[in-house]
Amino acid sequence: MSRPLLMIPGPIDVTDEVLAAMSRPVFSHVDPAFITIFGQVLKDTRTIFQVGDDYQPFVVAGSGTLAMDSAVANLVEPGDRVLVIETGYFGRRMADICQRYGGEVDMLVAAPGDTISAEQVAIQLQQADYDLVALTHVDTSTGVVTDAQGIAAAANDAGALIIVDGVCATAAEEMRQQDWGVDVYLTASQKAIGLPPGLALWVVSPSGLAKWRERTTPVGSYYSDWSLWLPIMESYEGLRPSYFATPPVNLVVALHTSLQQILQEGVEEVYTRHRLMSDAVKAGVSAMGMGQVPTAADHAAHTLTCPRFPAGVNAGLLGHVRANGAILAGGLHPMIKTEYFRIGHMGAVSANAILATLGAVETGLRQSGYAVEPGISLAAAQAVLAEH
């Protein structure tokens, strides 16, 4: 039997080309061929994040949490006032990291499935002199997408820096870091970027770099300190050998392949395709009679769908769906964990994979004792796909 589809919101199935790139013989980290590849990866990262040459990309061994840690460790000094927007599990993590580095944290917390608007943030920014605002572009625990553009504009108006956690959004949800005025946009390799887990990526604006240079206290983390990583990134881009900590060479080579695949398709086309796949899954979920965690369609993310279990069905459904060929994820938001499940649809996910997944869910629902007409979700999804 073929292996099940990995349809969780990260890590995701990767393309055959990325798998092949991973299995190339290991490079020395100072091999001129590897230096050239790393240099190109940094340039391609700028293109995908839509920033100019004065923005600095970092690509470092670690997970998304390292990217969050690094952004905060370098930009928050003890006593800085930070406003964290929490739209789920990962906002809470961001607040914890800010507190760990001495930030005085205030939070705007959305009810599960809700978002926080740019207007709410603008009002809060009048209450105190904030140094920094942080938000999660797509919170993977709720499937909520937040108005990063509007909130970044509010932060810029208030003279605060802004960090956006794009781990579940990069290369899938519309994002223009420079136009939107985002100081750090951060992500990880295992979602729409299309790699296995293992790389943290973040891009810093000129104002973010300036604030970091003006620090009066040392960065409280050794591995996250930009002063150790910046010369390395500059060297790779300048095609010079360098060393601080050994890069995961095979992952960097695979990243080169996946970024090239994204650029060949076109960043705008990639956004459109994610929208289409998401619309198809959401239509299928609705056709099966399930609600979703996001409280309105206009703040439902396009990288994952969070269906609510129908009455009488629980997480046992996921075992059936897995046996039917698709691996899905359970709930993550602590307040509603048992009430919903999550379907990821990022990266090179195909329409066929989506239809197979919906079919596996339909059958699983029937096996769980919930009556659903065979094929009803497939018809709804196919109608969406056919419109395009």
Ligand code: PMP
């Ligand atoms: N932020 C978001 C929005 C995420 O989805 C995740 C991972 N699911 C993280 C941060 C943390 O990333 P990692 O698990 O790679 O450390």
